Amino acid sequence: MVHEVRGVVARSKGEPVSVETVLVPDPGPGEALVKVQACGVCHTDLHYREGGINDEFPFLLGHEAAGVVEAVGEGVTGLAAGDFVILNWRAVCGNCRACLRGRPWYCFATHNAVQKMTLADGTPLSPALGIGAFADKTLVAAGQCTTVDPAAAPAVAGLLGCGVMAGIGAAVNTGGVTRGDSVAVIGCGGVGDAAIAGARLAGAAKIIAVDVDDRKLEWARGFGATHTVNSRESDPVEAIRKLTGGFGADVVIEAVGRPETYKQAFYARDLAGTVVLVGVPTPEMTLELPLLDVFGRGGALKSSWYGDCLPSRDFPMLVDLHLQGRLDLGAFVSETIGLGDVEAAFAKMHRGEVLRSVVVL
Incomplete structure (x- = not known):
């Protein structure tokens, strides 16, 4: 089954982003389909739009996200439909020289979903940091999903996916x-x-x-x-x-x-x-x-790099500290916006008017 969703796409270097139809496949082996609930507007997304990361346009932007797992593919363990997760861009492999030495936060072989999300005409999309979460749903490697306490609001929990964790x-x-x-x-x-x-x-x-x-x-x-x-x-x-x-x-x-x-x-x-x-x-x-x-x-x-974090260790701990009132993640959220407001949020970020604009879906 293919899921037809809305997504924020950067088609070419320096051009304004647009909200377009994105086709997301069901998860294959080792993958997870996530219904995105919130995604922060990070400066890295602007770097992608400006061609500062690479030139693999078009990009499906967004990566600082939280949501609910909708389905998992064959062979996935420890993750199930209905889990509230923060997405991460460092899905550790467990087998490289860093992982085997007990330093998985330095993993040299992190992985992403194998299948491609596409535009309606079949053009493959490059998801930002292997996530692409300015969309109603996204496809990621199961290891990119970190389960946390669902008592945390998605708009604040998702910020741990990149900037706040860094x-x-x-x-x-x-x-x-x-x-x-x-x-x-x-x-x-x-x-x-x-x-x-x-x-x-x-x-x-x-x-x-x-x-x-x-x-x-x-x-x-x-x-x-x-x-x-x-x-x-x-x-x-x-x-x-x-x-x-x-x-x-x-x-x-x-x-x-x-x-x-x-x-x-x-x-x-x-x-x-x-x-x-x-x-x-x-x-x-x-x-x-x-x-x-x-x-x-x-x-x-x-x-x-990414705060030398291990998502499976650090995300749940920091969410717990937030829920205890010891870490005010909400203070990072300057505004909540819709998918169509991302371009304007880039401008506010560039002018230093906001800490984080957060897309809420």
């Missing part, structure tokens, strides 16, 4: 923030604010938010920042050092993805401190640092 994981998993640490976060969009929330969860004593926008700095305070620095008005490296006794922060999280802000993060950390890059750079960007400074300062320079 930020929290950058602080907790990659940065190893722990009780009493000083933490600086450069860039206070959705991912940066999630890193701030993660640092607060981990018990950081001082959390310094850095951005060029006072509105974003005010949002950062709501997520747990104890101090804010507007880097248009003062040198962020000097400000962070001044706030940390002249030493620099134990962990500095760079959530912008630019060489300039990465250098700020590098020099704003304490000796033997940790820098975490979670902001996504573009292919042409390069970084130059004095090698002696890299050697002499010690510590760790890390990149955080």
Whole structure:
């Protein structure tokens, strides 16, 4: 059986997206059909539309989603119709060298659905991050479905599927923030604010938010920042050092993805401190640092891909913290919209007017 649904499609580079008829097949072996209930508008979707990921147009956009499993294919275990799930783009294989060494969050052979979703004329679609959830239904690998407590609202639960998980994981998993640490976060969009929330969860004593926008700095305070620095008005490296006794922060999280802000993060950390890059750079960007400074300062320079998360471990835990009132996922939702409003949401995101617009189906 083929399911005819609505979906948000990017047909060509830089062109406005459109809502079109999408054909979704029944799940085959190892696959799951999911009725999407909500999907966040993430900057990665805009990267797809702009051709910044690859040129495999047309794309079925959307990936930060939650919904209900409608059917599963042959051989699927541990997942059944009716399960409330968050979709993830890191379905671990269990057999690669990372998985076999007990580090599945580094899995080198993650997988997606084998069958293709198509346009009405049969043109195959490339689903964003192997998900394609700006649609009434989507087809994914069963391992991309993580079952969580259905008491969580889909509009907030789905945010763990990408941006919020990336930020929290950058602080907790990659940065190893722990009780009493000083933490600086450069860039206070959705991912940066999630890193701030993660640092607060981990018990950081001082959390310094850095951005060029006072509105974003005010949002950062709501997520747990104890101090804010507007880097248009003062040198962020000097400000962070001044706030940390002249030493620099134990962990500095760079959530912008630019060489300039990465250098700020590098020099704003304490000796033997940790820098975490979670902001996504573009292919042409390069970084130059004095090698002696890299050697002499010690510590760790890390990149955080998807917050080094393991969805089966981290999603249920974070949903539970949300339901306990210890993690306000709802604070990330700036507005709820329909499928036809995605293009406008991209514009608001680009202007920095929202943390997350969330499509509710």
